[in-house]
Amino acid sequence: MTKATGIASRLSKAGYRLTPQRIMILDAIEGASGHISAEEIYQKIKALYPGLNISTVYRTMELLKETGMVTETDMGDGRVRFHSVGHEHHHHLVCSRCGAVIDLDEAVLAPLTTLLTEKFGFSADLKHLAIFGHCKDCDR
Amino acid sequence: MTKATGIASRLSKAGYRLTPQRIMILDAIEGASGHISAEEIYQKIKALYPGLNISTVYRTMELLKETGMVTETDMGDGRVRFHSVGHEHHHHLVCSRCGAVIDLDEAVLAPLTTLLTEKFGFSADLKHLAIFGHCKDCDR
DNA sequence: GGGCTTATTGCAACTCGTCGCAATTACAAA
DNA sequence: TTTGTAATTGCGACGAGTTGCAATAAGCCC
Numbered sequence: 001m002t003k004a005t006g007i008a009s010r011l012s013k014a015g016y017r018l019t020p021q022r023i024m025i026l027d028a029i030e031g032a033s034g035h036i037s038a039e040e041i042y043q044k045i046k047a048l049y050p051g052l053n054i055s056t057v058y059r060t061m062e063l064l065k066e067t068g069m070v071t072e073t074d075m076g077d078g079r080v081r082f083h084s085v086g087h088e089h090h091h092h093l094v095c096s097r098c099g100a101v102i103d104l105d106e107a108v109l110a111p112l113t114t115l116l117t118e119k120f121g122f123s124a125d126l127k128h129l130a131i132f133g134h135c136k137d138c139d140r
Numbered sequence: 141m142t143k144a145t146g147i148a149s150r151l152s153k154a155g156y157r158l159t160p161q162r163i164m165i166l167d168a169i170e171g172a173s174g175h176i177s178a179e180e181i182y183q184k185i186k187a188l189y190p191g192l193n194i195s196t197v198y199r200t201m202e203l204l205k206e207t208g209m210v211t212e213t214d215m216g217d218g219r220v221r222f223h224s225v226g227h228e229h230h231h232h233l234v235c236s237r238c239g240a241v242i243d244l245d246e247a248v249l250a251p252l253t254t255l256l257t258e259k260f261g262f263s264a265d266l267k268h269l270a271i272f273g274h275c276k277d278c279d280r
Numbered sequence: 281g282g283g284c285t286t287a288t289t290g291c292a293a294c295t296c297g298t299c300g301c302a303a304t305t306a307c308a309a310a
Numbered sequence: 311t312t313t314g315t316a317a318t319t320g321c322g323a324c325g326a327g328t329t330g331c332a333a334t335a336a337g338c339c340c
Contacts, residue, residue: 157335157336157337158336158337159336177326178326179326195328198327198328199328218325218326219325219326220326
């Protein structure tokens with residue numbers, strides 16, 4: 001109930017109820033460094049509050065995504081990861097052969113999003129993108 | 141055994157066995173116009189050959205992806221779609237609010253892939269990408 | 281054609297994520 | 311503080327996709 005107070009109040013101001021489950025989930029996300037999976041959030045909380053259900057975690061993440069407080073990234077390992085928004089956005093180059101991950105600054109994709117807006121009136125949601133391919137070492 | 145002969149021989153030349161299941165799956169993909177899901181492939185074939193197992197379809201698609209004969213696209217509807225390579229690649233702008241899909245020419249992403257190669261030595265595999273966001277009508 | 285080797289298949293069990301529904305509960309209003 | 315009600319939760323069942331393992335069979339060699 002400490003660190004997540006800011007996000008929590010934003011949630012309640014947006015018209016959503018502040019349940020203990022949500023508060024604990026928010027805490028878990030804020031407390032986590034970097035990316036965290038739904039299962040990890042679930043396990044963290046279950047230690048203190050065994051009543052929590054995994055589907056509540058998924059539904060809360062859905063909510064946080066919609067309200068833009070969290071982003072979702074599929075790093076290709078069969079497990080989606082979440083990341084609280086607030087710091088600069090960044091992207092990932094994921095090598096599908098060796099699994100290496102290269103971090104990519106948001107600026108690299110800026111020209112693309114601009115182009116999509118101008119040409120198609122489409123505002124791309126590229127807060128946290130994973131691009132698959134082959135890294136230098138694995139390239140044929 | 142008719143249309144897919146070309147792809148089939150490519151498969152066998154690559155050192156993979158040509159099983160009846162694989163031939164039927166290749167036929168189904170070639171026969172399909174545009175995108176097709178694993179379930180659709182499965183149902184198509186099961187009518188003629190009930191012995192087929194769905195996991196064989198998935199494993200074959202994995203194989204075809206690796207050998208670059210097929211691309212995979214997640215259109216955000218909870219069902220991945222496949223598409224045989226050979227025609228020009230294209231991409232999709234998917235509106236996460238109304239579900240509209242705008243087709244995008246490959247050329248639009250060419251500058252990005254070039255940049256990634258030059259700057260990071262990373263060859264991005266952007267044969268069939270779905271970019272999520274909001275379309276003109278759904279934009280806030 | 282017949283045998284041998286190893287890739288491939290079918291099966292069953294599993295994981296991640298979603299959904300419908302009934303029970304609970306946050307929060308606004310009295 | 312009590313009540314009313316719609317949002318939220320837990321639960322169980324489901325759907326998509328993956329995996330380990332034993333049985334099968336494609337394709338090579340003779």
